[in-house]
Amino acid sequence: MVCLRRVSDRSSAIYARHTNTLPVTSAYSRLHPALREVIVSTLRWDEFRAVQEASLRSFAEGSDLVILAPTAGGKTESGFIPALDDLLKAGTDGVGILYLSPLKALINDQIDRISRIAAPLALLVSAWHGDIGRSDRAWREGEAPHILLTTPESLEVLLTDPIRRDDLKNLRSVIIDEVHAFITTDRGVHLRCLLDRLDRVADRRVRRIGLSATIGNPDQLLAWLSDPSRPQSLVRAPSSPSGRRFSFTLESDEDERIRSVSRAVAGKKALVFVGSRTGAERIHAGLSGRISPVFVHHSAISSDLRHEAEERMAGHGSACIICTSTLELGIDIGGLDLVIQFGPPDSVASFLQRLGRTGRRGSPSEMAFILASEDDALVAAAALEAAREHEAESLYPPALPCHVFVQQLFLLLRAGRAVGRRPLIEAVRRLTPFEGISESDCDQILDHLLANGYLVMDGDLVAIGPTAERELSKSHWIALCSVISGGNGYRAVTPDGQVVGTLDPCFIEVAAVEGFTLAGRGWRVISRDDARRGLLVVPSDRQGPRPFWTGGGTPGLSLLLAQSVGRIAERGGSDLPLPQEIRDAIAKAIYSWPEGIGPGRVTVISEPLVEGTLVSVWTFLGDRPNATVTHLLRHLLPPRWPVQYDAYAVSVTVPPGEDGRQTVYDALLHCSTLKKEDLVDWMPILPPETWAFGRLLPEEIRRKMAAVDIFAIPGILAALKGLRPL
Incomplete structure (x- = not known):
């Protein structure tokens, strides 16, 4: 690319005037001269941070990177400077660096920061996502930006366009911001598929750089982002000296x-x-x-x-x-x-x-x-x-993302390839996130799609069926570009098209009569469209009721936080230098808790009630895992025994005259001897809408997915191995 070479020639002479401004480390001295000029003249740095030095060295060794640093810890530059250096030296055309973000707002926030570095290098930076007008995000053939900022969903749109896809053939680096926000989610499964597919588009290994906050298992995050066959490096920012x-x-x-x-x-x-x-x-x-x-x-x-x-x-x-x-x-x-x-x-x-x-x-x-x-x-x-103690939650990807498997299957068929049944399954299973889905599960999914008209057989080849054409083909099959579960909220919009926000369906009747207040502003509903779940609203001087939302709650206390509570209970208080009022409050909170409880074990304890007995199963597993333990016990215990839970324990109220402690213990012991397959049918049936494309899956597959990735049955069975004997 001619402009890059001109930047290089021009910058060499200018850079010579600044050689003593920034210490010439080995990493710095290897950078492209134009980039060294920008670092000194535009950024006005007098030194690299340690995390930036380490990132440059690891990238020069050919590694995929995960860069761990706190907010304002220099992550963005740590990822971009090595990628920019590589792009400048390669001098290729088309999109050379792809930046992926979980949030459109983060893209809008970062584009000026990245442009400040790229503009003096004659590199064009562009953003592409749904909040940007079509004319602003489009480019003509042969005029692709050098650096593109987008989301996984918008990248999927780009890959379905032959011209845009061709502009990614010379891609050299992908930078994923806040990568920890992806790994546990369906969007993370989708992202991981996109990374594999980008390698195929480029016909070579595209470098991957993940920018992350601190997590409890960074090595697994790096392994998820990269691949066993690729060099990998974990780069950590040193702890901040500030208090x-x-x-x-x-x-x-x-x-x-x-x-x-x-x-x-x-x-x-x-x-x-x-x-x-x-x-x-x-x-x-x-x-x-x-x-x-x-x-x-x-x-x-x-x-x-x-x-x-x-x-x-x-x-x-x-x-x-x-x-x-x-x-x-x-x-x-x-x-x-x-x-x-x-x-x-x-x-x-x-x-x-x-x-x-x-x-x-x-x-x-x-x-x-x-x-x-x-x-x-x-x-x-x-x-x-x-x-x-420098602890943070460990994060893991979904084990059975069968709904994303279905999405990728349809995207492959939409590409226009004639594919036989077995080659189709094998092509999708080669994408990294689907290694844990068995061939028998794949066959069951395909049989279900064929039986319900989502797929048809055209001789020996699989083709998209009439049901899929009817349900998925709107707006050029845009539904296939996202795995975000569709919400059922009502979108409030003003007559001039300004989107105000989204209201819970349970609140709509109130809003329609009384109006509502959202973000501190009053609104009046002038019409509603239940079919499209839309509200037409206008500003109001009256402050109506504040909305409530029945879904989207937090997952409750995490496993790590519950275990930390367990450690405090085990020692009888916190060893932090806390104000006396807080120390007294903690002592009061755990005053009635029994002795012998703590994290890493499951303890069954009983205490008398006025009528009957309260049996408590102390786990310190957190809210969601204890909800699963509750489901298991409700399946095994008499229905007249109420079972409740919090983040620390599951409680069973036992009627008078029955040995509840032994019965509860035996039920937990029985569960600990079973396999996850034995417990699938014990869990509640979740609606298909729990997952994007969930309605395209057979119920048995959805049950398996829920047991593993929502109810976390494998982790519960492992925890029950720590059941203490009575």
């Missing part, structure tokens, strides 16, 4: 807690993290009139309104956003003075991500906990203890 400051408010009255928030954020830039969209709206309403400006930010609010809040936060002066996990990822909202955790976090990783939003440029990270109860204080201390 951490924490404060605590314990108050049972919510109005008082909201007043505490208003006092803490006054005159500051602050994020207030809460556990739900409903809670965010409620707290935002409570703060309105007490502080200004204050915004709310969550997934049910339109991207335009969220962006408005982000821009205000990034500007000058004080500002506050009440948010859910939508602001955990690395969207740059400027320097923050304070993060408030309203209630305890539900995972250590989430706590670390939120804490990392402050403390930039060497200043201490600062978080204020606003807590409602002794139990909240216990969980907050557990998060702090786990973070002190």
